[in-house]
Amino acid sequence: MHALHTLLLFHVLTYFGGNALVSEIINGKKTKQSSMMYMASVQDKGRRHVCGGFLISEDFVVTAAHCDDWKPTSVVLGTHNLKKVNDETMRFDVKRCKHPFYKEVASGNDIMLLKLSRKARRGKKTIKPLQLPGQDVKLKEGKKCKVAGWGFTRSHGEIVNDLQDVDVPIINLEKCQKAWRNKLPANVTCAGGYGTKKGFCQGDSGGPLVFKEKIAVGIVSFNSDSDCNYPTGVPNIYTDISKFVPWIKEILQKKTC
Missing domain, CATH: 2.40.10.10 (Trypsin-like serine proteases)
Known part of the structure; x- marks a missing residue:
């Protein structure tokens, strides 16, 4: 996994002339158990966390297209603690649907959908999808x-x-x-x-x-x-x-x- 991170960093460094891809939460806090229950841990075949993601329907999770570099095979839903995973109920095998115009992070279109192997039932307290933005969503400076x-x-x-x-x-x-x-x-x-x-x-x-x-x-x-x-x-x-x-x-x- 370290080698894959290094390879991806190299590609982004090449484009941005010294700037690299990195992704972690800095100066944050532990998420409340009752909130953000749309979050998904995107994992490789070794069941290691490689990327984040989020549920948008009972069938699909959204993540970044560059996460395809790790060839994710499953996602975990319904828990905030990756040490507390019930594979029978929380793990979903996925089919990767990368944006057709994605080439590399630096060129944009960095979005991928993951089709779940079975439905993540809405209404359960442990799994809730996020909404997609409508035309009325306006993101102002400082918001x-x-x-x-x-x-x-x-x-x-x-x-x-x-x-x-x-x-x-x-x-x-x-x-x-x-x-x-x-x-x-x-x-x-x-x-x-x-x-x-x-x-x-x-x-x-x-x-x-x-x-x-x-x-x-x-x-x-x-x-x-x-x-x-x-x-x-x-x-x-x-x-x-x-x-x-x-x-x-x-x-x-x-x-x-």
């Missing part, structure tokens, strides 16, 4: 959203067993583009890591940026370097889910990709 995951809690740390979350402010896209020297791909949202000590790093890729506690507006994609001592010189970057809603709904309707 607080929440990001969560099982990633590192410090630079060069380790995956944690208990889900962590943190509030991060939305950053104006024009300001964000300027900070990144206009090297950002299209269809992204910026929040955290810049002008704040809070953000994400390794291990949280694919997790949601959540607006008003119930609407998924972004997917953790990348940030700058493996140094998570925020604030840094550039904001954290998320895939803007609103730009992909038609593609998502088409797959949800067909129930396949």
